[in-house]
Amino acid sequence: AQSVTQPDIHITVSEGASLELRCNYSYGATPYLFWYVQSPGQGLQLLLKYFSGDTLVQGIKGFEAEFKRSQSSFNLRKPSVHWSDAAEYFCAVVFPSGSARQLTFGSGTQLTVLP
């Protein structure tokens, strides 16, 4: 079955530290991949996306993600976290072979940033 997994429910980092949020998918081919961020009580904002091409993708707010086909992963990274990065992060995929190209979301990773 096609699925997307975010193994870490909650991550805590100190301000200025580096960050990596994990995302894995289960699918026979390469899906379209997205990372969204959600502040409390707000909608989702797109951070970055991967459709094809260069496997290292740059996004907004200093985030980047790397697609690794061999590991079926699309991990989100930031070299130095700011207090304003505290939010919930969702990995999402579209499986192109489906009859309806729907976004399938992971369950999210809550990021806490310590001063």
Added chain:
Amino acid sequence: DGGITQSPKYLFRKEGQNVTLSCEQNLNHDAMYWYRQDPGQGLRLIYYSQIVNDFQKGDIAEGYSVSREKKESFPLTVTSAQKNPTAFYLCASSTALTGDEQYFGPGTRLTVT
């Protein structure tokens, strides 16, 4: 500014009442979506519409209904048949050409008691 608006931000209803959540977009997007968000479960698709006067059920459509009479509007009705309606509801839209990238509204938090 172009965007997606959802109203109201907070909504309270008594059990057994139907309630309609508003979603409007001025992005000229063809496709619109409704998601439900519960803690620890990510987002789940309720309904989506790729064109006016047409819509399809998502993964959790039971107890919900929608209409798409105008391109800009995609209201969601939470009926009394929905067993657990208290949740955060998010509306999204996308173009036909880049339909995989969705833009989200600010959400409506519905509480049913």
